[in-house]
Structure formats: structure tokens, C-alpha cells
Amino acid sequence: MSRAVNIAIVGAGLVGSAFINSLQSLRSSSIAYNIILIARSSKALVSKQYTPLPLKTWSSDLAAASSASALSPGDLAAYLEKSPLPVILVDNTSNEALARVYPLFLQQGVSIATPNKKAFSSELGLWTAIFKAAANLTGTEKRGLVYHESTVGAGLPIISTLKDLIATGDEIVKIEGIVSGTLSYIFNEFSTAGEGEVKKFSEVVFKAKELGYTEPDPREDLNGLDVARKLTILARLSGLEVQSATSFPVQSLIPKALDSVEEVSEFLARLPEYDAETEELRSDAAAQGKVLRFVGKVDLGDGVSDRVKVGIEKYDGSHPFASLKGSDNVIAFYTKRYGKNPLIVQGAGAGADVTAMGVLADVIKIAERIAK
Numbered sequence: 001m002s003r004a005v006n007i008a009i010v011g012a013g014l015v016g017s018a019f020i021n022s023l024q025s026l027r028s029s030s031i032a033y034n035i036i037l038i039a040r041s042s043k044a045l046v047s048k049q050y051t052p053l054p055l056k057t058w059s060s061d062l063a064a065a066s067s068a069s070a071l072s073p074g075d076l077a078a079y080l081e082k083s084p085l086p087v088i089l090v091d092n093t094s095n096e097a098l099a100r101v102y103p104l105f106l107q108q109g110v111s112i113a114t115p116n117k118k119a120f121s122s123e124l125g126l127w128t129a130i131f132k133a134a135a136n137l138t139g140t141e142k143r144g145l146v147y148h149e150s151t152v153g154a155g156l157p158i159i160s161t162l163k164d165l166i167a168t169g170d171e172i173v174k175i176e177g178i179v180s181g182t183l184s185y186i187f188n189e190f191s192t193a194g195e196g197e198v199k200k201f202s203e204v205v206f207k208a209k210e211l212g213y214t215e216p217d218p219r220e221d222l223n224g225l226d227v228a229r230k231l232t233i234l235a236r237l238s239g240l241e242v243q244s245a246t247s248f249p250v251q252s253l254i255p256k257a258l259d260s261v262e263e264v265s266e267f268l269a270r271l272p273e274y275d276a277e278t279e280e281l282r283s284d285a286a287a288q289g290k291v292l293r294f295v296g297k298v299d300l301g302d303g304v305s306d307r308v309k310v311g312i313e314k315y316d317g318s319h320p321f322a323s324l325k326g327s328d329n330v331i332a333f334y335t336k337r338y339g340k341n342p343l344i345v346q347g348a349g350a351g352a353d354v355t356a357m358g359v360l361a362d363v364i365k366i367a368e369r370i371a372k
């Protein structure tokens with residue numbers, strides 16, 4: 001093995017743990033991936049000499065670490081800047097403060113692989129600063145690379161497909177799909193085409209959380225913001241200057257009366273009180289022979305007023321969206337080249353393993369370009 005990179009992992013929850021497991025089981029790689037840092041919100045394991053951390057007991061070592069070991073984004077930048085090998089920051093958090101430091105990391109030559117949507121779907125200025133700070137193919141400066149496949153559709157090849165379509169000269173006409181694993185699972189279970197048992201909305205929400213599909217705070221899924229963030233990313237990559245994830249119509253599934261609840265535990269405990277509201281939506285659709293699905297659209301067609309839109313739509317039982325299973329995402333790219341029949345990507349769009357796969361594939365792509 002002749003080449004190596006250093007890897008700093010921030011966020012060791014569901015996706016972070018799955019990422020570490022997948023990286024450890026990588027076989028026959030010609031590049032050595034040296035994990036030099038693993039951090040949670042309040043603790044960190046840091047290799048002061050930039051030598052690989054022992055990984056067999058990382059989880060218990062991290063649990064036993066002192067709370068004084070936690071690093072601020074500034075401390076992290078200072079540590080990574082001195083890495084003797086090219087370094088990749090793997091941000092497996094949903095932390096916005098960390099995302100705001102991406103331009104600094106990139107300027108310092110630190111590359112980034114992440115499923116964290118915050119950096120790419122907050123205000124447009126942050127997006128511009130990130131891609132201005134990142135390496136470009138013609139630049140000679142030492143800049144970092146940034147890859148974020150798992151920010152949309154987990155490991156499904158959505159960002160890479162969209163970039164390839166555009167890079168090869170195709171024109172995006174419309175992108176339409178179901179891009180929330182959580183909301184896909186919830187509506188696939190709650191609003192079905194057949195005669196089966198009718199489930200309670202809140203029970204299906206709890207199950208989606210238990211299966212690891214939801215955001216750390218499931219209200220970010222239910223209020224439509226997670227889908228809005230993904231649509232913001234797709235729209236920006238397609239060339240639309242979307243100001244933020246709240247600058248277009250987004251439908252929320254949070255009952256009005258729970259809007260002001262602060263604690264997530266209280267929100268979840270009270271959610272069953274409002275099952276009747278979602279049941280009314282479901283049964284109305286069922287009476288018309290339709291099912292409910294939570295859909296996002298980016299429309300670049302002539303004369304369209306709402307170019308980006310997120311919310312519930314009703315579909316006939318025969319529509320492909322009606323027969324989705326589990327946490328499947330489905331994205332249809334309508335382009336000039338593909339004409340009337342869109343390019344479709346479908347498969348599991350949430351879950352620790354499939355998300356970690358997308359992050360690891362990004363790490364490998366970066367390492368192939370920067371390892372020494």
C-alpha cells in the first residue's frame with residue numbers, strides 16, 4: 001500500500017458508526033485510510049501525533065473520553081491544518097455551526113465528505129462561499145474538495161447523476177420525486193392503495209424514528225424542511241439561485257397546536273392527539289381511489305411560477321409513486337436529452353448503512369484524487 005489519507009470523523013451516531021464499520025471492512029484498497037479523529041457533540045478521540053487511532057474499541061474509548069476533549073470548529077480547523085497527510089473531514093452531524101466553517105476548511109486544503117444538508121441548503125451566500133473556497137480542476141492553489149452525495153437520497157446516485165447530466169451538456173427541464181425516506185415510509189405505510197389495515201399516523205412516525213430514517217429531530221422531516229433542503233440542493237445544482245430552503249412553498253405536517261412545543265419528547269408524546277387530522281386527509285384521498293405521497297418538484301419549464309415546491313400530492317393507485325415500499329426514494333430527471341421518458345433513480349433513501357455507503361464512496365473518490 002503506497003498512498004494514504006487522514007480521516008477526521010465528526011459525528012458518531014447512526015450514520016457515523018455505520019461509516020466507521022464500513023471503512024474498517026474495506027478490502028483490497030490501494031489507499032490507507034488513517035482515522036485520526038472521532039468526535040461526538042461533547043467528546044472526541046484525537047490522535048495528537050496524527051497516527052491512526054486504534055479502532056477495535058473506538059466506541060467505548062469515545063464514551064470514556066473526558067468532556068474536556070470536545071473540539072470547537074475553530075480547534076478542529078487548527079488541528080486539521082497541521083495534518084502531515086492530505087486530510088478528509090467526514091461530517092456525519094446535522095450541525096449548522098460546523099457547516100458554516102466549511103469555507104475555512106476548504107481554503108486550508110481540508111477536503112469534506114458529508115451527508116449534512118445544512119451547508120448546502122442554508123442561505124445562498126454560504127453555498128457560494130463553499131464552492132468558491134473549494135478546489136476547482138484548473139486551480140493551482142492547495143484547496144479542499146467537497147462531495148455530498150448522501151445529502152439527497154442517501155447513497156442513491158442522485159447528486160452525481162445530476163452533475164453528470166449537466167456536465168455532459170444536457171438541459172434539466174424538471175426534477176420530480178419523493179426524496180424523504182421518512183415521509184416515503186410514513187405514507188407508504190399509512191396511505192395504501194389496497195384494503196388493508198389502517199394504521200395511525202403517529203404510530204408510523206414512531207416506527208420511522210425507530211428504524212433510523214428520521215433526522216435527529218423528526219420535526220425536521222415532518223415540517224417538510226428536510227425535503228425542502230434537498231430540493232434546494234437539487235435546484236441550485238440545476239442552476240436556480242434559490243435563496244434558502246424556506247424561500248418557496250413548503251407544506252408542513254406538524255399539527256398547528258404543536259408548532260410552539262419546544263422539547264422533541266413532548267412533541268412526540270402529544271402527536272397521537274392529532275391523528276384525526278391526518279386520518280381525514282387519508283380517508284378523503286382513499287374515497288377518490290387515491291393515495292397520499294409527499295413530493296418535491298423543481299421545474300425549469302417556461303412560465304412556471306413556483307419553480308420549487310414541496311408538499312402532499314394525491315396519486316392513483318396505478319401511479320409508480322403509489323407502489324413504493326419501505327423508505328424508498330424515487331427521483332425522475334426530465335431533461336432535453338431524455339425527452340418524455342425521464343431518467344429514474346429509485347431505492348432506499350434513508351437508513352444508516354445506505355447513507356454511510358454514499359459518504360464512503362465520496363471519501364474514496366476524494367482519496368483517489370488527493371492521497372499521497
Ligand SMILES: NC(=O)C1=CN([C@@H]2O[C@H](COP(=O)(O)OP(=O)(O)OC[C@H]3O[C@@H](n4cnc5c(N)ncnc54)[C@H](OP(=O)(O)O)[C@@H]3O)[C@@H](O)[C@H]2O)C=CC1
Binds near residue numbers: 042181350
Ligand atoms: N439517518 C439517515 O437515514 C440519514 C441521515 N443523513 C444525515 O446524516 C447526518 C447524521 O444523521 P444520523 O447519524 O442519523 O444522526 P444521529 O443523531 O444519530 O448522529 C449525529 C451525530 O452527530 C454528533 N454531533 C452533533 N453535533 C455535533 C458537534 N457540534 N460536534 C461533534 N459532533 C456532533 C452527535 O453527537 P452525540 O452523539 O454526542 O449526540 C451524533 O454523534 C445528518 O446530517 C442527517 O441529515 C442523510 C441521509 C440519511
Ligand SMILES: N[C@@H](CC=O)C(=O)O
Binds near residue numbers: 151180182183351
Ligand atoms: N431524515 C432523512 C434522512 C436522509 O436524508 C430522510 O428521512 O430522508
Ligand code: NA
Binds near residue numbers: 150
Ligand atoms: Na444520494
